[in-house]
Amino acid sequence: MRVEYINPFVESAYGVIQEVLGAEVERGELYLKSTSMPVLGVAAIVGLAGDVEGRVLFDMSKETAIQVASQMLRSMGMEPIDELNDMGRATITELANMITGQAVTKLHDLGFKFDLSPPAIFTGDNMEVSDPGVEALIVPMQIPQGKVEINVAIRERT
Amino acid sequence: MAEKTSTTEMLRSTGTLAAEQRSPEGEDGGEAQRADIVDFKMVTFSLGGKDYGIDIMKVKEIAKIKSYTYVPNTPHFVRGVYNLRGDIISVLDLRRMFNLPVEEKEEGQPEDGLILRLEENLPFGVIVDRIDRVVGISRERIQPPHPIFADINLKYISGVVEHENRLYIILDVDRILAKEEEAPEASRGTEISALAGGSGTEEPGEARPAATGAAQPSARASETEDPEALTFEFVSETLATFAGFYVSDVNKAWMERRFGEWVRERQESGQDTQLSSAEDAAQYLRDFYSPHTGAFWPEAYGEEFRKLLPSDEPRGYTVWNPGCAKGFETYSLACILRSQFPEARLKIWAHDNDLLSVSTAPNLVVPLQGVPELHRKHMVAGKNGYAFSQEIQDLILFEYHDITSTNAIPEVDLIVARDVLSFLPVQQQQALLSEFSERLKEGGILVIGKNEELPGDEWKAVELKDIRAYRLKDAGG
Known part of the structure; x- marks a missing residue:
């Protein structure tokens, strides 16, 4: 993981989450992981292509996802949700989009160019993600609604 | 004498336990449901307030150990020998071994213990704070150890796993006991040479317990009663703990030379030859580093x-x-x-x-x-x-x-x-x-x-x- 990439992702993740949820975000220790990883239950994935290749995954439990989406909806004066419906999924997708978008903008300012794929959202139990040949940087965050993990696996084109 | 509980009984009872755990309830539902296939069972117990596990296949039985016989002149973590239905086995105290606080038990009270069965070696008894139960998990969920578990030397840990919101540290008993156990006559000397052997075939990053003795300089201590060799082994171990420096064929020549120097140096200045802190370890490794480490090359x-x-x-x-x-x-x-x-x-x-x-x-x-x-x-x-x-x-x-x-x-x-x-x-x-x-x-x-x-x-x-x-x-x- 190229060191220049790390900060933009970490900064925009904290920034965006703090802003949209209006809550304190507790930072966890960053670490690297290369084996396959369990997914907590709801995962939004954004692909990256260009100078680098890889993907960013936003991972949280279903419960957390519902609460996060509700909080975001409330802040826009909309009805909160009590199950992960279309509105809830769209909201989580948007959160992922905002974070990745902001990170990529920061990286663009540093001279790295890449494109984003539209976010996709996965829900389900017993899911795992593995990226053969890429090490993932895990950015753990604790928010009042639960645990959110941002899992960045990108690499230089060789 | 022991009031033993047979492990097969424990195993049977956990069949139902594991089934219950799989039911998708509780607020952390996603977490619990991931215990999909139970292909690894471990006996869990606590040591100094933390949860640990040992692969059940290594456990011969669970016992209440009482009335063992003290043996003089043994390391402090050896509690003595114990008569297990006619077989004399040694009993270690894992808490003392890892320098964890030992709960004082009243005289004559039985203590929770495990009888471990390892390949090659005789059965062994270990004493722990409290045996908890048998937990079934999926092997896939075992994660490699993380340096935060520093109160037990990382190399004794084969992995960690979270189960029902508790974090279990899985101990690698082969390694722990390989160190203590007198190597059998026949395998003497072959252990270090196994180190040198050509290319490793396993995947990098895979957390795998080492085969008994294959990777450790531990054979040294068992070769001889020589106190110098024991000190050498101790220094090697503490270098790993304090400085993350591992003695192997790659640095053996330097290590042996440096050890001689070190002993002389310390004896002349009247200090202990053993390393007791990170500073000591840094002092020991002082001239190990290549020229111009962490600087521009002239x-x-x-x-x-x-x-x-x-x-x-x-x-x-x-x-x-x-x-x-x-x-x-x-x-x-x-x-x-x-x-x-x-x-x-x-x-x-x-x-x-x-x-x-x-x-x-x-x-x-x-x-x-x-x-x-x-x-x-x-x-x-x-x-x-x-x-x-x-x-x-x-x-x-x-x-x-x-x-x-x-x-x-x-x-x-x-x-x-x-x-x-x-x-x-x-x-x-x-x-x-x-x-x-x-x-x-x-x-x-x-x-x-x-x-x-x-x-x-x-x-x-x-x-x-x-x-x-x-x-x-x-x-x-």
């Missing part, structure tokens, strides 16, 4: 280094520099390569798993004072000092990366890994070495620490002053 060292480079300018030249830390050496390397090969396409992959160090590397700013001449022409003045020119920056790719994970780099001409191998557990040293030989092009060069050396005949030493380098032998020759 001209003379650079000149010597150039002798490793091909005399004709290649079209492209790729370098892998694991353990780059703050990047000083990497920049030196870049400057040397650029002046040697002005036209070639150069690329240096610089890796370190210390996030703080490697983060500062791309933006390294230094005062010009003390910077060797060769570097100066590649430096530009900035607000706070001198930084390297874009041209040099572009040659280097600094990455936050753990070399024991998959290394996604192309074939390289040169690997500069000074003092990297010695700071990896022995198993990983082997894995990384075979990775090095895979990544190098034919006839490629590997530079390791000044006080390190490579075993095996896959590598041909290059004679240089202050630089320890090896050339990978051509596949044909």
